Amino acid sequence: TQNYRITLLPGDGIGPEIMTVAVEVLKVVGKQFDLAFEFQEALIGGAAIDATGEPLPAATLDTCRNSDAVLLAAIGGYKWDSLPSNLRPEAGLLGLRAGLELFANLRPAQILPQLIDASTLKREVVEGVDIMVVRELTGGIYFGKPKGIFATDTGEKRGVNTMVYTESEIDRIGKVAFEAARKRKGKLCSVDKANVLEVSQLWRDRITKLSEEYPDVELSHLYVDNAAMQLVRAPKQFDTIVTGNLFGDILSDAAAMLTGSIGMLPSASLGASGPGVFEPVHGSAPDIAGQDKANPLAQVLSAAMMLRYGLDQPKAADRIEQAVLQVLEQGDRTGDIISEGKNLLGCRAMGHALIQAL
Amino acid sequence: TQNYRITLLPGDGIGPEIMTVAVEVLKVVGKQFDLAFEFQEALIGGAAIDATGEPLPAATLDTCRNSDAVLLAAIGGYKWDSLPSNLRPEAGLLGLRAGLELFANLRPAQILPQLIDASTLKREVVEGVDIMVVRELTGGIYFGKPKGIFATDTGEKRGVNTMVYTESEIDRIGKVAFEAARKRKGKLCSVDKANVLEVSQLWRDRITKLSEEYPDVELSHLYVDNAAMQLVRAPKQFDTIVTGNLFGDILSDAAAMLTGSIGMLPSASLGASGPGVFEPVHGSAPDIAGQDKANPLAQVLSAAMMLRYGLDQPKAADRIEQAVLQVLEQGDRTGDIISEGKNLLGCRAMGHALIQAL
Ligand SMILES: CC(C)[C@H](C(=O)O)[C@@H](O)C(=O)O
């Protein structure tokens, strides 16, 4: 038996309900593959603010550090929106990324044939789309200094943030991206704004240099405005995309929305060593929280990513992904992905369907 | 007779051919509305680099300053891509924006019923889409300091750019946007990243404050990642969008691509006083330059925007816009927007069709 200590961060809104389903699925798969999971739950986001006054209590970070992987659900909600920004749920998420040095964020956007009609794009444009966005997650304008709101000589205020990348930061994310592209279709598109930003010029230079070590990967470059356009125009041209923190935030969401069903999309955030964090791309959906309406599949697929990228158990990951495809194949749908002639299930019932499929 | 001095900046690639068409159209409309245009041509971009070594010669800026409006075609091309960034065609464009203090960039993205099938999105998703992106153009990370590539203590390089906005910069673009929204459907969506960036928090505060002066305009806020998503998911929800320089660059291109025909889209860049610059959204398309294949309609519609926003001649602008709709209605198309059963025209022939329609 292989033992794993998993930290669960259910967070806010629909977080707890979808987490429950993912844990059930993990338990079943654990038995099948002889994996013993020890789950420990910790507070983050709004739930942590309510309980402790802080979005990321030190105890949570400790618990995460002492585990093999972290499964996160979702954070945030209207309730905490008026707090000062360093005390808001989002600060907990940014603190977790920084605290665990999760510099590489993998965000797949894949069209599932069963859900292709959910896309707002024409079938022939999105059929077969399978994009992996590799986003730098602990640098760039999210963390650069100076930052803040300062008074100027004339008495007016001035807001400032700084986009910074060092060569080593670019190299380490670049390596992750080239390795990912190599395991996929061997195409990597690096996105920057090198025609305007110096930080992007350094980015482009380093990625180009790095490509010498990956002669088997075909590298291209796009400016971020053009990349946003090309995602809408012809998304099939993309295989793997690598970009900085802010551009990755924007483009991974645009890419996700091409699928029409962000309730289906997982993500992985990885560091050089130590536990990774695995979480759905969607938010905490406070409007449907506690109503057994949420789609747990992105959370379940995040658990699969955890098995694949965090615990090196690709077979168990495959099993979960197959179960998800199977329930879709048999017509089971939550409200966000329902279409005519399909079976409408709640969150719990979808969980049961998955267990059956396993 | 009303006299106008117009600076023409044909630039690179297809620039000169599409400019020729726009000038012919302006001449005809000028006669019809008793407007006398004095055209003066000047160098910018690659053409200026080849002739003078600089992308924006001082003489060009002078000529522009001494005119009532500037009509720009397109700049850039592979030929100049390897030059240092301060000597590249783009630097000429940025210099022009800064030199004329063109802080407000208006980028309409409108679905024309005749071209709706060119969109990669489903008809029902884009039918009736009519979005105006108001992008701040002389501030933000495009111009903020410090910027550059610096050596660190450890000997590695560090790329830096700074995103900065002052209250007065936010207020002046905000006013333009609220005024624009008021003339449209009365809805303004401000886009920022206030959950992460302090500069965005200041942005959001000022725009919210400003909205008190525009009780008739309905203001909403979106984070930039969500805005990119919503443009793909449900573009009809948008009327007017206001945002900073970088986010505006990305979102206006994504919005433009929803139409499927960026060869049709004009833009206006305006300052507090002095001449505005009017230019198509598309690039210089060096691959088809000089082959009489380019679509001149965005350039012609830019001339219409010049009449409307730069010279306060809305009737002449209407006339041009109607002529464009008419040629589309009669089935005339350039190669970029051709579809089955339509008449394929070259750039010049499209110009003649427009003159006929006028
Ligand atoms: C919630 C927010 C801070 C976060 C980000 O901007 O990174 C989110 O948008 C994401 O993409 O995970």
Ligand SMILES: CC(C)[C@H](C(=O)O)[C@@H](O)C(=O)O
């Ligand atoms: C060419 C480039 C500098 C420019 C920009 O980024 O502003 C272009 O993309 C645009 O949107 O006009």
